[in-house]
Amino acid sequence: MPAATSTPAGGTPSAAPVGADAGTLALTLTDTAQLGMILTDGRGMTLYLFTKDSPNQSACEGQCLKNWPPLIxxxxxxxxxxxxxxxxxxxxxxxxxxxxxxxxxxYWKDDAAPRDVAGAGLQGVWFVLNRDGDAIKA
Incomplete structure (x- = not known):
C-alpha cells in the first residue's frame, strides 16, 4: 500500500525539507515498479544510503550535501x-x-516526486534501502 504524501502549494514535493516534520520522519516502505519495496520518508520520497559512510557517521560534506540533502x-x-x-x-x-x-x-536532489529513484546506483555508491536496511543494487 503506498504511503500518504503531501504536496506543497507549488505543486511538487520538496526533496529536502529544512526541518523535517513528524509526518516526513515517519519512515515507510513504499512499492516501486523499478526496485520493489524501498525505504521512503512519510511523503513517499525515496531515501538513500552512501556506501562511503560509516555506521552513524556521514562522509558526505560540502557539494555532496547540496546534491544529497540529509534527512534531518x-x-x-x-x-x-x-x-x-x-x-x-x-x-x-x-x-x-x-x-x-x-x-x-x-535524498537525491533530482528526485522530484514520490517513488522517484533517479539516484539509485549513482556512481556505484548511492543506493536505496530495503526493509532490512541493506542496499538494493539492482
Missing amino acids: GKPTAGQGVDDSKLGSFQRADGRTQATYNGWPLY
Missing part, C-alpha cells in the same frame, strides 16, 4: 518499517541526521 531529525516507524533499525546521530554541523540500520539517510 529523529525518525519514527511507519508502515512496514523495522523500528529496531531506526536511529539518528549528530552531524559535525550540529544537526541530527536520521539513520536506518546505522546508515545515514539522504
Whole structure:
C-alpha cells in the first residue's frame, strides 16, 4: 500500500525539507515498479544510503550535501518499517541526521516526486534501502 504524501502549494514535493516534520520522519516502505519495496520518508520520497559512510557517521560534506540533502531529525516507524533499525546521530554541523540500520539517510536532489529513484546506483555508491536496511543494487 503506498504511503500518504503531501504536496506543497507549488505543486511538487520538496526533496529536502529544512526541518523535517513528524509526518516526513515517519519512515515507510513504499512499492516501486523499478526496485520493489524501498525505504521512503512519510511523503513517499525515496531515501538513500552512501556506501562511503560509516555506521552513524556521514562522509558526505560540502557539494555532496547540496546534491544529497540529509534527512534531518529523529525518525519514527511507519508502515512496514523495522523500528529496531531506526536511529539518528549528530552531524559535525550540529544537526541530527536520521539513520536506518546505522546508515545515514539522504535524498537525491533530482528526485522530484514520490517513488522517484533517479539516484539509485549513482556512481556505484548511492543506493536505496530495503526493509532490512541493506542496499538494493539492482
